[in-house]
Amino acid sequence: MGILNRIKQPQDLKTLNAQELKLLAREIREEMIDVVSKNGGHLAPNLGVVELTIALHRVFDTSADKIVWDVGHQTYVHKLLTGRQKEFKTLRLHQGLSGFPKRAESIHDCFETGHSSTSISAAVGFAKARDLRGENNYCIAVIGDGAMTGGMAFEALNHAGHSKTNLIVVLNDNEMAISANVGAMSSYLTRLRTDPRYARSKEEIEAILNRIPRIGKRMARAAEKAKDGLKYLLVQGLLFEELGFTYLGPIDGHDELLIEQTLELAKQRKGPVLVHVITKKGKGYLPAEENPDIFHGVGPFDKETGKVKKKSSIPTFTQVFGETLCRLGEENSNIVAITAAMASGTGLKGFGERFPERFFDVGIAEQHAVTFASALAFGGMKPVVAIYSTFYQRAYDQVLHDVCLSNSNVVLAIDRAGVVGDDGPTHHGIFDISFLRVIPNLTFMAPKDENELQHMLYTALCLEGPVALRYPRSVGQGVELDKELKELPLGKAEVLREGKDVTLIGVGPMVYTCLEAAQVLASRGVEASVINLRFINPLDKETILRFAHLTKRIVTIEDHMLDGGMGSAVLETLANAGMTDVAVERLGYDNYVEQGPIPVLQQENGLSVEGILGAVERLNVLQRLEGRNHG
Incomplete structure (x- = not known):
């Protein structure tokens, strides 16, 4: 009987020793690889948070404590540890377990997520509700470095630091690697930073370094010259401390016991605390480690080889959009493309490779993407903003106010319009017609097939004023693509x-x-x-x-x-x-x-x-x- 089979509820984790915890982590990875290889899903993010999730559930009690998972696509481990192991094989299937947190599924899912950068706001809300009710549970937000590019995350950080309420933010940073030496040094620095004898002052960095035996003085002298590791760690921490947080880390996000120790330290601190953990996306499965983008959200694949199962030979609407935009970009040097951390998903990766100076991935910042595009248009460019329908909801004010009110020449490419399948209600694009068709000045089109899509994109770039173009996630109808692009008569069915x-x-x-x-x-x-x-x-x-x-x-x-x-x-x-x-x-x-x-x-x-x-x-x-x- 495996270790995982013994975990019926999170409290069962507390009985495991260090060796059993390592075995459990391996079993969880094997189970996730097996299920996702059949059902598809967000594999790489979940492989990267195995030890972190185990540690969170050993330190906190989610029947009372509130863990809010940003985006929520990294909660497969959480589901396996909270009584949903038997149903895990139904993950993302019709009428099966959701691929995201879902309150109706479990008392351990306190908040439903699917869009990024929301977790800190929710955690602050839970913390304030706790304070007002005179309760004493812990409130934790788990947020990735990508989600930290969203402005809403900084709005919440600012509020949390100002309010000084007890709150823990776990920053899951999978953009940089971590070595054993850096991990040990970071652990030592964390203990020093929690020493109350040190005041938070401009001299804090030098004081901390000088307390490190034997090498501290040399490190203090070298700190100003450091261009990587140490400088990054210390400066990064100071940013959060300026916002009112106690900063702990960074620590190795795959050292489960170290994470536990750091979380226990965070529990002892008053006010908001940020725990910075470094993880590797796709950890434990070589194909996902080598290709984290492919395995971020992947369809069914051969788990032995990591090869994604062959899809239809008919191109998707997204592929036709991307190829057509590249073709038009060759002809018109004023065309620029913008996306919000979805270069591959929106079909713009090829455009970015061919025209890097005219491609902008602004991160998870849909509001900025749209306003940025409007100004580009007024600067003489022809911007195309490709964002999923469900994420355009986040930029509604910018579309209405910054693009359409001023009649800016921006093309809004609305990918994933309509139902999108296994990602469920947070990702279906079934609201865009209702919130866009009422806006004055906005031309709004929808193609019946991939051939009409290429003509509509050409038309959109010929028109003056803002244009929206919605198309689905699916493959096309298999129709032949016209060689010559043509402008469609405006407003004619x-x-x-x-x-x-x-x-x-x-x-x-x-x-x-x-x-x-x-x-x-x-x-x-x-x-x-x-x-x-x-x-x-x-x-x-x-x-x-x-x-x-x-x-x-x-x-x-x-x-x-x-x-x-x-x-x-x-x-x-x-x-x-x-x-x-x-x-x-x-x-x-x-x-x-x-x-x-x-x-x-x-x-x-x-x-x-x-x-x-x-x-x-x-x-x-x-x-x-x-x-x-x-x-």
């Missing part, structure tokens, strides 16, 4: 099929679902019109009203929320035209959508041929047809 009985209006790849449904309806004697809306704004009201008048029955379908979506825009158009005699059925989502394969999620929510046929039946189209024929 594409009529793909004309029929007098019912009108099917789709946006994005849902247009193909409309075409399939029209074929089935034709076999039943129903003549359906099919409209590829193309432009969400400006809306082709003329075409909508013409077919509304012709058929009197409309079905809209979108990979998006119903409220405020494309179907709502069609209803508004009909209402404003006084066409109260037109019946409309809208297909879309009416709530948060859980994780699962994209086709399954769409089918469950009626975004399918069957869903359209059901909507047509509810419109009594067949009955009208029968009545007309009898008449």
Whole structure:
């Protein structure tokens, strides 16, 4: 029986000795590699926090203490240690364990996360609630160095330092390696920094170094010349101390006992404390150590070789976007590309390699990315900002105020629009139509396939003013790509099929679902019109009203929320035209959508041929047809 099988709840960890803890860490890594190789998931981040997570659960009691995991994609170890070992094989599967913290799953998940840079704010909230209630539990935020680039993290650090409430922030830094010597030195420095005989002053660094036996004076003299390790460690600590934190570290994030000792020190301190741990992304699995970017979020793979299982030969929308932008970048030196720590995920890696001086990865800073783009545009450039739909939610004010109000020539590429599959509700891009279509000056497009995507990107770069372009995560339709790019007529829908009985209006790849449904309806004697809306704004009201008048029955379908979506825009158009005699059925989502394969999620929510046929039946189209024929 393995060590992991003995861990039913976190308190079971406290019975293990040092050797058993090492075995446990190895077993956890093996279990995660096995499950993620089948299900896909965020492997590298979780392999890097095994010892850290074990130490956190040995030092704290998460039935009372609050551990907030930033982003939350690194909580697989946490789930294995908090009573979810039997269900772990269902990780990220439909109706299985979430890949992120989920309050409904466990009392040990105190806060649901999925977007970055939020953990310190949440931990401060928990700490203040504790203080107001007169309780004495611990509140801990675990945040990565990447998430620290988000402005919200610094806002929270500033508030926490000012409030002086008891709080522990664990900074998981996996951007630099750590050697045994650095680890030992850091441990010694940590003990010295907690010595109350030392005042926090400008002379603190020199005083600490001079107390190190034998080598301290030489180190003090060398400190000003140091360009790496020691200087980085000390200056980094001073930054947090200026914000009001006691800084402990950095320490080796794979030395479980050292982490425990440091966390125990943090518990003894009053006020906010920052514990800096250095970890290696992908630790313990060579393919993930060598390719942490690939294994950050990976699909199913062969665990023996680390090779990702072959995907479809049809390119994804993201790939076509990236390749088209590179092609256009060759022709126009004013085109620049911007992303927020998602170069590979948004298809911009190739652009960055070909045009490094025109590529900007601003880190996890979506707000900055959009405002930065607006100023680039006013400076004569043609910026394209590629961000996932779910993360554009974080930059709404910047889109509305800094781009659209001033009519800036910025292209907003909205990747991962619609449901995205196994990452679940925090990552589905099903709100962007509703919050963007209402903004004046913004042209808003959605392609039905990969060929139309390349023409829309070309069109977006030809237009004046801000343009948004939404497209899904999935592979394309497998259509042939035109050699010549063309500018699409602004605000004009594409009529793909004309029929007098019912009108099917789709946006994005849902247009193909409309075409399939029209074929089935034709076999039943129903003549359906099919409209590829193309432009969400400006809306082709003329075409909508013409077919509304012709058929009197409309079905809209979108990979998006119903409220405020494309179907709502069609209803508004009909209402404003006084066409109260037109019946409309809208297909879309009416709530948060859980994780699962994209086709399954769409089918469950009626975004399918069957869903359209059901909507047509509810419109009594067949009955009208029968009545007309009898008449």
